[in-house]
Amino acid sequence: MLTVSNLQKTYGSGDQAVEAIRDLTLTVDKGEFVCIVGPSGAGKSTMLKCLCGLLQPSSGTVTLNGVPLNGPPKEIASVFQDYSRSLMPWFTVRRNVGLPLRNRHRSAADRAARVATALEAVGLTSFGGRYPWQLSGGMQQRVAIARGLAYAPEILLLDEPFASVDAQTRADLEDLILRVRDDTGVTMLLVTHDIDEAVYLADRVVVMSARPSVVLDTVEVDLPRPRDQVTTKQLPRFAELRAQVLTLIRRPAHHDSTPDHHSKIGERR
Numbered sequence: 209m210l211t212v213s214n215l216q217k218t219y220g221s222g223d224q225a226v227e228a229i230r231d232l233t234l235t236v237d238k239g240e241f242v243c244i245v246g247p248s249g250a251g252k253s254t255m256l257k258c259l260c261g262l263l264q265p266s267s268g269t270v271t272l273n274g275v276p277l278n279g280p281p282k283e284i285a286s287v288f289q290d291y292s293r294s295l296m297p298w299f300t301v302r303r304n305v306g307l308p309l310r311n312r313h314r315s316a317a318d319r320a321a322r323v324a325t326a327l328e329a330v331g332l333t334s335f336g337g338r339y340p341w342q343l344s345g346g347m348q349q350r351v352a353i354a355r356g357l358a359y360a361p362e363i364l365l366l367d368e369p370f371a372s373v374d375a376q377t378r379a380d381l382e383d384l385i386l387r388v389r390d391d392t393g394v395t396m397l398l399v400t401h402d403i404d405e406a407v408y409l410a411d412r413v414v415v416m417s418a419r420p421s422v423v424l425d426t427v428e429v430d431l432p433r434p435r436d437q438v439t440t441k442q443l444p445r446f447a448e449l450r451a452q453v454l455t456l457i458r459r460p461a462h463h464d465s466t467p468d469h470h471s472k473i474g475e476r477r
């Protein structure tokens with residue numbers, strides 16, 4: 209469904225040039241849940257911006273259903289880490305969730321129905337009339353997820369979506385996103401620096417090196433579904449997969465990445 213071939217991205221030029229991504233190649237199949245792990249500054253957000261058409265790669269291609277990307281595609285919705293900056297504080301929850309639908313020229317009744325379904329999916333039906341600042345951080349992130357879902361994308365891109373909430377809320381949101389995936393069949397591409405989270409959620413974990421990033425390897429996650437925060441994480445296979453990803457991350461890349469970068473990624477604090 210989504211193919212990234214030899215993606216390379218350098219910001220600026222000359223003395224100011226920052227090579228964020230050296231060479232990324234990966235594919236995401238329809239309905240798959242792919243997690244991307246990589247150290248801080250590895251270029252994960254840069255990659256997602258290239259995938260949702262907000263940034264032009266310096267070289268390489270991104271194709272969606274066989275068509276090269278040329279600007280933001282209507283098939284993709286994104287959820288970012290910082291919900292406080294992605295929600296409009298002067299709009300109600302309902303209006304925030306319905307915002308991207310206005311550009312798709314849907315009727316008011318259709319928009320309202322989609323917003324209601326999306327709010328229900330994230331358990332916020334009774335909060336549609338509130339403002340974001342009246343909600344907890346975890347609830348605000350659920351609003352951001354609902355906004356992505358209301359858009360009915362083929363692919364949902366999630367950039368460290370649970371990084372700004374406490375551990376219990378994070379676990380709840382992880383389970384929410386798994387439930388949404390089961391209910392809707394939407395393809396998920398989620399970036400995280402948390403190995404446990406990646407293994408818990410994914411069908412496949414793509415491991416990125418430190419900047420300038422390359423794909424170090426891909427790990428197939430053959431854990432049974434439905435997954436559970438307690439029983440899945442107690443499985444010996446979960447520990448094996450976790451160790452496999454950690455070993456990859458600790459192995460220096462072939463280019464000039466430093467061990468310091470690698471130490472920033474790892475087990476949940």
Ligand SMILES: Nc1ncnc2c1ncn2[C@@H]1O[C@H](COP(=O)(O)OP(=O)(O)OP(=O)(O)O)[C@@H](O)[C@H]1O
Binds near residue numbers: 247253
């Ligand atoms: N607009 C920009 N101009 C110049 N350099 C940039 C720009 N955006 C990002 N960079 C640099 O590119 C590199 C990759 O940044 P990016 O935000 O993609 O990494 P990341 O893996 O998402 O990091 P984190 O996990 O900390 O969010 C960093 O060194 C960053 O400083």
